[in-house]
Amino acid sequence: MSAEEPVVGVWRLVSYVDLDESGKPTEGPLGPSPTGLLIYQAGGHMSVSMMRGDHRTAPAGTTHFMGYAGTWRLDAGQVRHAVSVSAHAFQVGTELVRDWELEGDLLTLRGTAVLAGRTQPRVLTWQRVHPA
Incomplete structure (x- = not known):
């Protein structure tokens, strides 16, 4: 079994939260009930698409969709x-690094975003989608 095999597959978004200064989860950029899919292909390609679950009733000016695609690799945790x-042109050509943890069918990715010059910790939890 290669090191990549544990994360290869399709994942459905369970939660997407920001962490405040004390580490407490707060609502993330896609609202209280985001939805999304993350796909890791064995050949090294990946794609992620996420949106607000309340996109029809969300306030004007809020983020409704986030997504990107490219390649992936595991590197020391x-x-x-x-x-x-x-969907965000400034990300093209960059490398986004996430700490990852796998417990059963739950994959947790921890990363940061830079917002108005400050670092915002974020945690995304994904559940494996099993073939029908």
């Missing part, structure tokens, strides 16, 4: 996403 295309 981290997954590295090399972004080829993105």
